[in-house]
Amino acid sequence: MNEVRIDKWMWAVRIFKTRTIAVEACKKGRVSINNVTIKPSRMIRTGDVIEVRKPPVTYSFKVLDLTENRMGAKLVPLYLENVTPPEQYELLELSKISGFINRAKGTGRPTKKDRRNLDEFTDPTYIDDFDFDFDFEG
Numbered sequence: 001m002n003e004v005r006i007d008k009w010m011w012a013v014r015i016f017k018t019r020t021i022a023v024e025a026c027k028k029g030r031v032s033i034n035n036v037t038i039k040p041s042r043m044i045r046t047g048d049v050i051e052v053r054k055p056p057v058t059y060s061f062k063v064l065d066l067t068e069n070r071m072g073a074k075l076v077p078l079y080l081e082n083v084t085p086p087e088q089y090e091l092l093e094l095s096k097i098s099g100f101i102n103r104a105k106g107t108g109r110p111t112k113k114d115r116r117n118l119d120e121f122t123d124p125t126y127i128d129d130f131d132f133d134f135d136f137e138g
Contacts, residue, residue: 001066001067001068002045002066003043003044003045003066004043004044004066004067004068005040005041005042005043005044005068006022006026006031006033006038006040006041006042006043006044006050007019007022007023007026007040007041008022008068009044009063009066009067009068010022010025010031010050010052011070012067012068012069012070012071012079013061013067013071013076013079013080014070014071014073014076015052015059015061015080022040023040025052026038026039026040026042027039027040030052030053030054031050031051031052031053032050032051032053033048033049033050033051034049035051044063044066045063045066046063046064046065046066047062047063048062048063049061049062049063049083050062050063056091056092056095057084057088057089057091057092058084058088059082059084059088060082060083060084060085061080061081061082061083061084062080062081062083063079063080064078064079064080064081065078065079066079067079
């Protein structure tokens with residue numbers, strides 16, 4: 001096997017969860033080789049460096065071996081080498097941190113915990129627990 005379609009290879013080495021997602025990424029211009037966007041039918045060879053943009057990070061992978069069959073996660077290092085620069089991972093960490101700091105409590109959509117607290121507060125089953133039989137003498 002000298003060449004393999006890029007969409008099959010990316011699916012096989014678990015870069016994308018499904019082959020359909022791999023095809024869509026190629027069509028949207030998120031996959032490139034040597035800064036040239038490629039079609040899903042592009043054939044790749046051993047030694048190619050593939051860049052995959054998954055915002056905010058651009059991952060780079062070097063092709064070590066070719067395969068069309070999906071494999072277990074433990075076998076993936078035999079087929080690709082991650083050559084992504086460390087600066088890209090720093091961007092990922094910064095975006096994770098900034099996403100949580102900017103949201104002030106009480107703004108935006110309620111969290112699951114907020115919804116559960118509200119449901120518990122307004123649930124009519126708690127209202128029926130009270131005994132309203134009062135003994136009035138007089």
